[in-house]
Amino acid sequence: MPKYICLGNFTQQGVKNIADAPKRDxxxxxxxELAGGNAQIYYTLGEYDFVALIEMPNDESMLKFLIQMCSMGNVVTKTLKAWSESEFAEVVGQMKGSL
Structure with missing residues:
Protein backbone atom coordinates (compact mmCIF):
# COMPACT_ATOMS: atom_id res chain seq x y z
CA MET A 1 0.00 0.00 0.00
CA PRO A 2 1.43 3.46 -0.84
CA LYS A 3 2.95 5.35 2.08
CA TYR A 4 2.92 9.08 2.76
CA ILE A 5 4.61 11.34 5.28
CA CYS A 6 2.69 14.47 6.26
CA LEU A 7 4.57 17.28 7.95
CA GLY A 8 2.07 19.54 9.64
CA ASN A 9 1.55 22.70 11.60
CA PHE A 10 -1.43 24.01 13.50
CA THR A 11 -3.16 27.08 12.12
CA GLN A 12 -4.21 29.87 14.51
CA GLN A 13 -7.60 28.15 14.71
CA GLY A 14 -5.91 24.84 15.49
CA VAL A 15 -3.90 26.42 18.30
CA LYS A 16 -6.98 28.17 19.68
CA ASN A 17 -8.78 24.80 19.76
CA ILE A 18 -5.74 22.74 20.84
CA ALA A 19 -7.75 20.94 23.54
CA ASP A 20 -9.71 19.28 20.72
CA ALA A 21 -6.55 17.88 19.07
CA PRO A 22 -6.96 14.35 20.53
CA LYS A 23 -10.52 14.16 19.15
CA ARG A 24 -9.30 15.42 15.77
CA ASP A 25 -6.56 12.76 15.78
CA GLU A 33 -9.55 3.60 7.96
CA LEU A 34 -12.80 4.34 6.10
CA ALA A 35 -10.68 5.08 3.02
CA GLY A 36 -8.95 1.69 3.39
CA GLY A 37 -5.78 3.06 4.98
CA ASN A 38 -4.31 3.92 8.35
CA ALA A 39 -2.67 6.88 10.04
CA GLN A 40 -0.16 7.24 12.87
CA ILE A 41 0.33 10.73 14.32
CA TYR A 42 3.39 11.92 16.23
CA TYR A 43 3.77 15.35 17.80
CA THR A 44 7.17 16.93 17.32
CA LEU A 45 9.44 19.75 18.42
CA GLY A 46 10.99 21.99 15.81
CA GLU A 47 9.80 23.27 12.46
CA TYR A 48 6.68 21.08 12.41
CA ASP A 49 4.07 20.51 15.12
CA PHE A 50 3.36 16.95 14.02
CA VAL A 51 4.31 14.21 11.59
CA ALA A 52 1.74 11.73 10.31
CA LEU A 53 2.69 8.40 8.74
CA ILE A 54 -0.16 7.38 6.47
CA GLU A 55 -0.88 4.40 4.24
CA MET A 56 -3.63 4.69 1.64
CA PRO A 57 -4.76 2.43 -1.22
CA ASN A 58 -3.76 5.01 -3.84
CA ASP A 59 -2.91 8.67 -4.48
CA GLU A 60 -6.54 9.59 -5.11
CA SER A 61 -7.58 8.26 -1.69
CA MET A 62 -4.75 10.23 -0.10
CA LEU A 63 -5.76 13.42 -1.90
CA LYS A 64 -9.35 13.07 -0.70
CA PHE A 65 -8.12 12.44 2.85
CA LEU A 66 -5.91 15.55 2.78
CA ILE A 67 -8.65 17.76 1.37
CA GLN A 68 -11.03 16.63 4.11
CA MET A 69 -8.46 17.13 6.87
CA CYS A 70 -7.15 20.50 5.73
CA SER A 71 -10.58 21.92 4.89
CA MET A 72 -11.42 21.91 8.61
CA GLY A 73 -8.98 24.79 9.05
CA ASN A 74 -6.97 23.44 11.98
CA VAL A 75 -3.82 22.30 10.19
CA VAL A 76 -1.70 22.91 7.12
CA THR A 77 0.48 20.13 5.73
CA LYS A 78 3.29 19.28 3.37
CA THR A 79 2.98 15.74 2.07
CA LEU A 80 5.68 13.42 0.79
CA LYS A 81 5.14 10.11 -0.95
CA ALA A 82 7.45 7.52 0.59
CA TRP A 83 8.93 4.16 -0.35
CA SER A 84 10.28 1.57 2.08
CA GLU A 85 13.88 0.38 1.73
CA SER A 86 12.72 -2.85 0.10
CA GLU A 87 10.44 -1.01 -2.35
CA PHE A 88 13.30 1.32 -3.26
CA ALA A 89 15.70 -1.62 -3.71
CA GLU A 90 13.20 -3.30 -6.03
CA VAL A 91 12.98 -0.20 -8.23
CA VAL A 92 16.76 0.15 -8.33
CA GLY A 93 17.09 -3.55 -9.15
CA GLN A 94 14.79 -3.09 -12.14
CA MET A 95 17.08 -0.32 -13.41
CA LYS A 96 20.36 -2.28 -13.43
CA GLY A 97 20.37 -2.71 -17.19
CA SER A 98 19.69 0.98 -17.82
CA LEU A 99 22.36 2.49 -15.54
Missing amino acids: ESARRLA
Whole structure:
Protein backbone atom coordinates (compact mmCIF):
# COMPACT_ATOMS: atom_id res chain seq x y z
CA MET A 1 0.00 0.00 0.00
CA PRO A 2 1.43 3.46 -0.84
CA LYS A 3 2.95 5.35 2.08
CA TYR A 4 2.92 9.08 2.76
CA ILE A 5 4.61 11.34 5.28
CA CYS A 6 2.69 14.47 6.26
CA LEU A 7 4.57 17.28 7.95
CA GLY A 8 2.07 19.54 9.64
CA ASN A 9 1.55 22.70 11.60
CA PHE A 10 -1.43 24.01 13.50
CA THR A 11 -3.16 27.08 12.12
CA GLN A 12 -4.21 29.87 14.51
CA GLN A 13 -7.60 28.15 14.71
CA GLY A 14 -5.91 24.84 15.49
CA VAL A 15 -3.90 26.42 18.30
CA LYS A 16 -6.98 28.17 19.68
CA ASN A 17 -8.78 24.80 19.76
CA ILE A 18 -5.74 22.74 20.84
CA ALA A 19 -7.75 20.94 23.54
CA ASP A 20 -9.71 19.28 20.72
CA ALA A 21 -6.55 17.88 19.07
CA PRO A 22 -6.96 14.35 20.53
CA LYS A 23 -10.52 14.16 19.15
CA ARG A 24 -9.30 15.42 15.77
CA ASP A 25 -6.56 12.76 15.78
CA GLU A 26 -9.13 10.04 16.37
CA SER A 27 -11.29 11.46 13.57
CA ALA A 28 -8.28 11.46 11.24
CA ARG A 29 -7.52 7.82 12.04
CA ARG A 30 -11.16 6.82 11.47
CA LEU A 31 -11.27 8.76 8.19
CA ALA A 32 -8.09 7.00 7.02
CA GLU A 33 -9.55 3.60 7.96
CA LEU A 34 -12.80 4.34 6.10
CA ALA A 35 -10.68 5.08 3.02
CA GLY A 36 -8.95 1.69 3.39
CA GLY A 37 -5.78 3.06 4.98
CA ASN A 38 -4.31 3.92 8.35
CA ALA A 39 -2.67 6.88 10.04
CA GLN A 40 -0.16 7.24 12.87
CA ILE A 41 0.33 10.73 14.32
CA TYR A 42 3.39 11.92 16.23
CA TYR A 43 3.77 15.35 17.80
CA THR A 44 7.17 16.93 17.32
CA LEU A 45 9.44 19.75 18.42
CA GLY A 46 10.99 21.99 15.81
CA GLU A 47 9.80 23.27 12.46
CA TYR A 48 6.68 21.08 12.41
CA ASP A 49 4.07 20.51 15.12
CA PHE A 50 3.36 16.95 14.02
CA VAL A 51 4.31 14.21 11.59
CA ALA A 52 1.74 11.73 10.31
CA LEU A 53 2.69 8.40 8.74
CA ILE A 54 -0.16 7.38 6.47
CA GLU A 55 -0.88 4.40 4.24
CA MET A 56 -3.63 4.69 1.64
CA PRO A 57 -4.76 2.43 -1.22
CA ASN A 58 -3.76 5.01 -3.84
CA ASP A 59 -2.91 8.67 -4.48
CA GLU A 60 -6.54 9.59 -5.11
CA SER A 61 -7.58 8.26 -1.69
CA MET A 62 -4.75 10.23 -0.10
CA LEU A 63 -5.76 13.42 -1.90
CA LYS A 64 -9.35 13.07 -0.70
CA PHE A 65 -8.12 12.44 2.85
CA LEU A 66 -5.91 15.55 2.78
CA ILE A 67 -8.65 17.76 1.37
CA GLN A 68 -11.03 16.63 4.11
CA MET A 69 -8.46 17.13 6.87
CA CYS A 70 -7.15 20.50 5.73
CA SER A 71 -10.58 21.92 4.89
CA MET A 72 -11.42 21.91 8.61
CA GLY A 73 -8.98 24.79 9.05
CA ASN A 74 -6.97 23.44 11.98
CA VAL A 75 -3.82 22.30 10.19
CA VAL A 76 -1.70 22.91 7.12
CA THR A 77 0.48 20.13 5.73
CA LYS A 78 3.29 19.28 3.37
CA THR A 79 2.98 15.74 2.07
CA LEU A 80 5.68 13.42 0.79
CA LYS A 81 5.14 10.11 -0.95
CA ALA A 82 7.45 7.52 0.59
CA TRP A 83 8.93 4.16 -0.35
CA SER A 84 10.28 1.57 2.08
CA GLU A 85 13.88 0.38 1.73
CA SER A 86 12.72 -2.85 0.10
CA GLU A 87 10.44 -1.01 -2.35
CA PHE A 88 13.30 1.32 -3.26
CA ALA A 89 15.70 -1.62 -3.71
CA GLU A 90 13.20 -3.30 -6.03
CA VAL A 91 12.98 -0.20 -8.23
CA VAL A 92 16.76 0.15 -8.33
CA GLY A 93 17.09 -3.55 -9.15
CA GLN A 94 14.79 -3.09 -12.14
CA MET A 95 17.08 -0.32 -13.41
CA LYS A 96 20.36 -2.28 -13.43
CA GLY A 97 20.37 -2.71 -17.19
CA SER A 98 19.69 0.98 -17.82
CA LEU A 99 22.36 2.49 -15.54
